[in-house]
Structure formats: C-alpha cells, structure tokens
Amino acid sequence: METRELEGMVSVVTGAAQGLGLGIARELAQRGAKVILADLQLVKAEAACEKLRIKGMDVVAIELDITDSKEVKGFFSGIEQLDILVNNAGTGQKVAAISELPDSEWHRVIDATLTGCFYCCRSGAEIMEKQEHGAIVNVSSINGQNPAALVAAYNVAKAGVISLTRTLALELAAYSVRVNAICPGPVYTDFNKRNMAQRCETLGITEAEMIERVRSAIPLGRWGEPEDIARGVAFLCSPSAEWITGEIMRVSGGMEGVAATPPKRSRK
Numbered sequence: 001m002e003t004r005e006l007e008g009m010v011s012v013v014t015g016a017a018q019g020l021g022l023g024i025a026r027e028l029a030q031r032g033a034k035v036i037l038a039d040l041q042l043v044k045a046e047a048a049c050e051k052l053r054i055k056g057m058d059v060v061a062i063e064l065d066i067t068d069s070k071e072v073k074g075f076f077s078g079i080e081q082l083d084i085l086v087n088n089a090g091t092g093q094k095v096a097a098i099s100e101l102p103d104s105e106w107h108r109v110i111d112a113t114l115t116g117c118f119y120c121c122r123s124g125a126e127i128m129e130k131q132e133h134g135a136i137v138n139v140s141s142i143n144g145q146n147p148a149a150l151v152a153a154y155n156v157a158k159a160g161v162i163s164l165t166r167t168l169a170l171e172l173a174a175y176s177v178r179v180n181a182i183c184p185g186p187v188y189t190d191f192n193k194r195n196m197a198q199r200c201e202t203l204g205i206t207e208a209e210m211i212e213r214v215r216s217a218i219p220l221g222r223w224g225e226p227e228d229i230a231r232g233v234a235f236l237c238s239p240s241a242e243w244i245t246g247e248i249m250r251v252s253g254g255m256e257g258v259a260a261t262p263p264k265r266s267r268k
Helices: 019-030 042-054 069-077 103-131 152-175 190-203 207-216 226-237
Strands: 010-014 034-039 059-063 084-087 134-139 177-184 248-251
Touching (some): 010 019, 042 059, 084 226, 103 177, 177 226
Parallel strands (some): 010 034
C-alpha cells in the first residue's frame, strides 16, 4: 500500500547514486518527500534521478564529497529546509589482517565512512536545531555491533557511527530532532560483491559457495534487498517513529554478525 506520510518533507541522502543509498532515496520519494541525491558520482546520480522522475518522484542530484569539510558546509549552507538526513555514504575496506593493514587504507575508510558522516551530521544538526524539528538516520552495519575479521577499519568506522548517533541524539533531543542508526545485514550490492570477491580469494572458495555460506547463516534464509533496508530507514524518518531516538535498529534477516575465524596466512 502506497503511503504519502513524508509529503512536503525535504530529504538529503548521501551516497545515493546506487545500492542502498538509491534504494533509500527511492523509498523516501515514493512516500512523498523531495529527495536530494548527494553523491560523488554525479553522472550516475543524475541518471538515477531521471528514472525516478519518470515515475513522478521529486528528486534532484547534487555532487558532494563528504570527506571535504568545506564542501559539506557549503552544500548544507544552501539548504533552507531539511526535514530528513540519511547519512549512507561510505566505503568498504580491502580485506586485510590488522597486522598487514596500511596507514593509507585505514585513513581512507575512516575518512569516508566515519568522518564524512560526522561532517554531514554537524551541518545537518545546525539546520535542524534552528528549525526545532527533523530526523537523522545514520547507516551503520552489523559489523559495527559485531566485528568481522579482516576488515578492522570498516568495523571501527561503523562502530563509530553508532556512538556518533547516540551522542547526537542526546544533544538534539531538546530541539525535538531525532537521531537513529540502522545496521544492515548482507545485501548483495556492488559494494558487497567487491568484498565477497576478496573474501573468496582469502578463503579459497568460489563466489557461489560464499553467497550460499552467507545465506545459510541468515535466520530468515535469504540475502537482503535494498528495499528491506530502505523501509527501515523510512520508518525511522516517519511520524510513526516520533518517540524514537538514539536507537540502533538492525535489519539483517536475524543475522547478528559474521564471526568466522580466518585460517593462517602463508608468511614469506
């Protein structure tokens, strides 16, 4: 059943050119919100907007590098109304043990996944404080709650997003601004495909075997779809969740985390 509970609301979704971000943007727009798809991949975001507009959705694409503090401030300074902010943008990590993790990879992941979320939260909070209303949803991961081996930087970044969410929820409560986080489980987007390929190589198994291994570990018996995550985000943004803040909602088909211990690596 189609609902227009977000009619008239202005939303920003970061990392919205593809995958989970695009699914979230689509869901918010279907529910009546005007959605700004903010992404570093402007051409891809514009192409996505064209398809959504054909379906009657009010969307616009904006180029945004969330790792650039000045650019983030400039982007938000041009927004007069901000009812919903979904911080989805981030990056995965190249699979590597902590003992072999380069400085550059650590900083790349932390900058894009945690620091970028902070920059957007800071600017979004400034607008919403003045309005004295709004909803922020930060996209974390089940890795932020239960870390997986070989992706330490990603685990730490997503755990940081959870802590940032809870802190901001307390700071914005007096302004009637709600801040929550969502922790997706396995969704087979391009993001996850790259990670799965690296894990297959590490474990010496095929992609099909890896996909089935993950699927069988999910209590509900299937991989997630972007729509599964998007509906959870839309709920947290909606009037139905008006007394919910500081919550960390796992949407994972019942999966709590990946706890597999990797085998010994050959050392040269």
